[in-house]
Amino acid sequence: MEEDVVEIPGEVTQRLRVAEMVAVMTGAGVSAESGVPTFRGDGGLWKNQRPEQLATPQAFEKDPDLVWEWYHWRRGLIRESSPNAAHHSLVQIERNTPQFTLITQNVDGLHLTAGSKTVLEIHGNINRARCSSCSHRVPLSDETGVLTCGQCGALMRPDVVWFGESLDHGTLEASHSASGSADFFLVAGTSSVVQPAASLAYAAKEKGGYVLEVNLDPTPLTGTADVTLLGKAGEVLTALVEKTWDG
Numbered sequence: 001m002e003e004d005v006v007e008i009p010g011e012v013t014q015r016l017r018v019a020e021m022v023a024v025m026t027g028a029g030v031s032a033e034s035g036v037p038t039f040r041g042d043g044g045l046w047k048n049q050r051p052e053q054l055a056t057p058q059a060f061e062k063d064p065d066l067v068w069e070w071y072h073w074r075r076g077l078i079r080e081s082s083p084n085a086a087h088h089s090l091v092q093i094e095r096n097t098p099q100f101t102l103i104t105q106n107v108d109g110l111h112l113t114a115g116s117k118t119v120l121e122i123h124g125n126i127n128r129a130r131c132s133s134c135s136h137r138v139p140l141s142d143e144t145g146v147l148t149c150g151q152c153g154a155l156m157r158p159d160v161v162w163f164g165e166s167l168d169h170g171t172l173e174a175s176h177s178a179s180g181s182a183d184f185f186l187v188a189g190t191s192s193v194v195q196p197a198a199s200l201a202y203a204a205k206e207k208g209g210y211v212l213e214v215n216l217d218p219t220p221l222t223g224t225a226d227v228t229l230l231g232k233a234g235e236v237l238t239a240l241v242e243k244t245w246d247g
């Protein structure tokens with residue numbers, strides 16, 4: 001069967017080719033083809049709990065064992081996964097663009113594994129733990145159970161931003177400045193519902209940036225983006241790179 005060719009409008013490749021400053025916002029859809037479940041898709045459920053119920057300080061306070069079990073399980077999936085064509089395409093775009101910033105909501109670290117250099121992990125990274133009391137941080141691999149701090153003995157927690165927690169100020173500042181100065185803003189694989197991440201594309205648009213959305217389904221951003229390409233991020237982003245620089 002002839003591989004269904006992904007149509008990329010000429011306007012998109014022209015703008016990307018001449019872009020001085022590209023900013024990218026990725027979400028769980030970019031890791032979906034690596035086998036990492038998304039949050040709001042059907043694979044997002046775990047033991048019939050929604051991520052919004054488990055990824056909170058309240059859930060951790062109430063049952064650190066359960067929350068740690070969820071994160072150990074997710075890290076196990078990520079250890080089995082590797083970057084997919086979407087991650088690799090974003091590395092290519094970074095290499096072909098004078099200034100580039102990748103802002104990711106994903107905590108799986110797959111962009112770093114793929115070789116992306118300028119990455120802002122605005123929701124943290126699941127492969128690290130931080131102390132709930134002092135500033136101690138440790139890398140994680142196949143740990144299990146509730147972890148305690150080697151420095152002060154307090155509970156360790158995953159080094160991610162939970163719902164109701166504010167994002168790291170410096171990272172958020174850098175994300176806003178990259179979005180506001182981007183002449184090309186690519187949003188890929190996100191339902192664009194989680195704030196403040198979802199507001200960055202609007203900030204880019206307000207400052208005159210050209211916004212391309214790549215997603216499996218339409219989102220609240222779809223009405224505002226200059227172009228929305230519906231499809232799998234791995235396929236669409238591969239076609240985008242080919243048509244912009246090799247085509």
Ligand code: BV8
Binds near residue numbers: 055189
């Ligand atoms: C804050 C880390 C306050 C943890 C995450 C009511 C209205 C508006 C806002 C709120 C509200 N109530 C509460 C809020 C605020 C809240 C929020 O936005 N809630 C949402 C649910 C409404 N935000 C917060 O709490 C933030 N903090 O606001 O602080 C504050 C202010 C001042 C001072 C103190 C406090 C913190 C938000 C960060 C939460 N942490 N993750 C962890 O991972 O365990 S968020 C979590 O959702 C992940 O990071 C994930 O990345 C993120 C967003 O989800 P997506 O990435 O978009 O994934 P999703 O499954 O939703 O969508 C995937 C998309 O991919 C789909 O559209 C699908 O079609 C597409 N797709 C699937 N496969 C593919 C594909 N696309 C392409 N190719 C494919 N193959």
Ligand code: ZN
Binds near residue numbers: 131132133151154
């Ligand atoms: Zn400590």
